[in-house]
Amino acid sequence: MKLIFNRYTALLLGLLFLGFGILMWVRQPEPLSEVYCDTKRMSPGDTCVHSDLRDPDGNYTNSYAEEKAEQEQNAQQSSTVFGILCPILAAGTFAGSGYAMVRARRKTTGVATAA
DSSP: HHHHHHHHHHHHHHHHHHHHHHHHOOOOOOSSOOOTTTEEETTTTTTEEEEOOTTSSSEEEEEEEHHHHHHHHHHHHHHHHHHHHHHHHHHHHHHHHHHHHHHHHHHHOOOOOOO
């Protein structure tokens, strides 16, 4: 019974990953209605100071428009990464589920596996 639970759970998990991946790939992130600097909401005309260890000065400043563009770009990149990663995870869970089903069938039919 445990094997049946595992293989069907893997199938459902794979379908979930696949659906989420397709959704993330097809859907475009909505334009930002609010822009935040750290945890504070920004309004047009505000500037945001970020600390950056790679910069010799140690920080950089973004205007409201730059910060909004950066946050929208981050949302687009996240959507693309998850849109690619989720189908890969789905393929892995489908492969694992298929392997579990073949293995269970071989055990019940008595077919010997080559080791």
